[in-house]
Amino acid sequence: QKEVEQNSGPLSVPEGAIASLNCTYSDRGSQSFFWYRQYSGKSPELIMSIYSNGDKEDGRFTAQLNKASQYVSLLIRDSQPSDSATYLCASADGGYQKVTFGIGTKLQVIP
Amino acid sequence: DADVTQTPRNRITKTGKRIMLECSQTKGHDRMYWYRQDPGLGLRLIYYSFDVKDINKGEISDGYSVSRQAQAKFSLSLESAIPNQTALYFCATSPGPTDTQYFGPGTRLTVL
Numbered sequence: 001q002k003e004v005e006q007n008s009g010p011l012s013v014p015e016g017a018i019a020s021l022n023c024t025y026s027d028r029g030s031q032s033f034f035w036y037r038q039y040s041g042k043s044p045e046l047i048m049s050i051y052s053n054g055d056k057e058d059g060r061f062t063a064q065l066n067k068a069s070q071y072v073s074l075l076i077r078d079s080q081p082s083d084s085a086t087y088l089c090a091s092a093d094g095g096y097q098k099v100t101f102g103i104g105t106k107l108q109v110i111p
Numbered sequence: 112d113a114d115v116t117q118t119p120r121n122r123i124t125k126t127g128k129r130i131m132l133e134c135s136q137t138k139g140h141d142r143m144y145w146y147r148q149d150p151g152l153g154l155r156l157i158y159y160s161f162d163v164k165d166i167n168k169g170e171i172s173d174g175y176s177v178s179r180q181a182q183a184k185f186s187l188s189l190e191s192a193i194p195n196q197t198a199l200y201f202c203a204t205s206p207g208p209t210d211t212q213y214f215g216p217g218t219r220l221t222v223l
């Protein structure tokens with residue numbers, strides 16, 4: 001069974017700090033990786049996608065991928081209270097037949 | 112208007128009833144998905160469809176069926192609802208391989 005594992009949290013960080021969210025995946029055939037943000041009671045929305053090893057930056061967000069270690073992370077710089085949400089890590093197989101989601105990490109940014 | 116819509120948004124029903132959840136999209140995507148989300152279990156795939164004639168079971172399809180009436184419409188049915196089908200249900204679409212998924216607002220279903 002293909003799995004994506006995340007610590008459910010909550011992860012608490014003070015406002016202005018860097019939040020580090022981590023994820024591991026079991027399927028070595030995974031080619032595409034995604035981070036979604038989900039506010040309570042709302043639908044997931046894409047934050048970042050990453051397809052190759054290394055870092056990808058978009059504003060305050062940086063996604064990191066290490067395929068050898070089967071590890072994906074999301075860094076949020078200058079965390080804001082509005083970043084408080086659950087962050088879902090997801091992977092898609094090489095044929096992108098379907099996406100596997102982790103259970104999500106709840107992030108709390110303390111003012 | 113929202114690109115992916117779901118109806119109803121909330122539904123309370125009784126054990127044994129048949130219920131249909133509907134999803135419509137205006138994004139023009141071929142791929143559509145149905146997920147359920149439960150606390151502590153994350154998003155789990157129920158069914159997915161890559162076009163009108165291509166429908167596939169996901170990891171938890173037992174007790175569910177689907178219909179892809181058109182490129183834009185994908186319905187999920189519970190033939191005989193049971194309490195452990197109480198969950199938040201999401202429809203999603205994507206344009207194709209390596210692309211993100213776009214989620215509808217969700218349907219909160221309660222089976223008593």
